[in-house]
Amino acid sequence: MSPAPVLVVGAGPVGLTAACQLARLGVAVRVVEELAEPTTESRAVGVHARSLEMLASLGVLPRLEARGRRIGALAMVDGASGRTRARMDLTGIAVATRHPYVLDVAQPDTEAVLAERAAELGIVVERGVALTGLHQDADGVDVTLRTGEGDQTARVAWVVGADGGHSTVRHLVGTRLEGGFHGQHFAMADLDADSPFPRDTISMFTHPDGMGIFFPLPGSRARIMFLVDAPGPDAGDPTLEQIQALADVRMGGQITVRNPRWMTYFEVHHAQVAQYRHGRVVLAGDAAHVHSPAAAQGMNTGIQDAANLAWKLALVVGGRADEGLIDSYDGERHPVGAAVVRNTTVLTDVGTGSGVQAAVRDAMLFLAGHLAALRDQGARQLSEVAVNYRDSALSVDRGGHHHGTVRAGEHAPDPAGVTPAIEDLLARPGFLVLASTATAGPLEEVLGDLGAVIRVVGEGAGEGRVVDPEGAIARTYGIGTDGFALVRPDGYLALVSDSADPAILRDYLVDVLGITEPARV
DSSP, rough: OOSSEEEEEESEEEHHHHHHHHHHTTTOHHHHHEESSSOOOOOOEEEEEHHHHHHTTTTHHHHHHHTTTTOOOEEEETTOOOOOEEEEGGGGGTTTOOOOOOOEOOOHHHHHHHHHHHHHOOOEETTTOOEHHHHHOOOOEEEEEEETTTTEEEEEEEEEOOOOOOOOHHHTTTTOOEEEEEEEHHHEEEEEEEEESOTTTTEEEOOOOOOOOEEEEEEEEEEEEEEEOOOOOOSOOHHHHHHHHHHHSSTTTEEEEEEEEEEEEEEEEEEOSOOOOOOOOOGGGGGEOOOOOOOGGGHHHHHHHHHHHHHHHHHHHHHSSSSGGGGGHHHHHHHHHHHHHHHHHHHHHHHTOOOOHHHHHHHHHHHHHHHHHHHHHHHHHHHHTTTOOSSSTTOEEESOOOOTOTTTSOOOOOOOTTTTHHHHHSSSSEEEEEHHHHHHHHHHHHHHHGGEEEEESOOOOOOOOOOTOOOOOHHHHHHHTEEEEEEEETTEEEEESSSSOOHHHHIIIISSSSSSSOOOO
16 A cells, blocks of 8 residues: 555544545545454433534535434532533524534444545545554654554554544654543443433433433434542443443432343543644644543534644645644644643533532523523533634734624624535535625635635625525624635634735734745735
């Protein structure tokens, strides 16, 4: 096999997302996975709005939706009584996304859909292949791979480590996770469950003995999880009877479990590597950060790591930008990972509080359940549409900022009534420039083959146009009729300008992204 520019280690959701994004941007990718067969363990189940948008750009969302269940709310439930203390309606984020819900889908289904898309993009996942060594220099990385036929060596330009919490890539580059290593233990089960709780709602149960979480899946299937004391060394996997006993105590005695598919104990730490980039090796997902499964943030954070990294790596591998661009991956995603580690730790501790701590928690839940602004803010945080890179060197605002409009570095909103949706436009590889018809031409000359300039029109659908009859894009983005917005391939605003001067776009591409050959104006 001829060497590929990028080696992705790990064929879970994070590695497959990275590989698919790279491939659709024209980068040759090699994917290796130590497991001989795809996993049957449904560890991650909740896919949030921001990840759904990114998966939509890959063309896999309809297939994923067909395997999952839409969840419209998150409820905090008193585990002793079964009484709901607060309910967070996710429809409050509809102003920012076309997906005001969580999609609960078993991880093997997510991986199967992404693997199918990878195959469509010409990617062959090499299973039963383990990375055992790497050595890098200024021009590339020499890797050693253990296969069924013995060891082989290959030279690649970059390595993406997406090989999970026990990452070999992380070990080989000489870094480690840093953080809280007291560890938290969970009992987890994938089974059928009978429950009076709404099946369009993820229910999080608070209890002094430890939190519990109920994730409804299609049909009567569910993921159920409990924070538990460390099991003994000879404990084995939990039994159905033990899971039922935990549910009886911590879920108000209202859930009956049956037909187990998979049950296990697992331990999580709350930790992160000090940096995501190590020369020509970059870490993503659980290889870079691990934390509690509370609020189902782990897989989503990893998918978004992959989307952030892929477009930057594609520009570098394609010779269009200097490799210093990859440093912005760490600069943008490391703070996000740190916040996820911090917030999920707090959420897990809150779910286990007793005494005064429980009283304070319950008062806060009461307020959250009765104040719409708090509910909507919580929904935005959970869905991850609130994640932003406003402080990134890649985020540039030109001109005055108006109240109520988005800023560079924020998630590009997808206003209702606009067709096609912004996420549909992002299905085309590269950047998007949103501009009026009158100003689009010179911007097209500057952007060239780095993406597409989309004309914002009031009527008259057509190729290269977005129909916005109510002027929502001009109003929401703050660009009026004379400006433009540059949207990155991962769906974040790179540049917002109230002037359509093409020199502004060219200066951004050259001075900020380090693009080597943009068109001159």
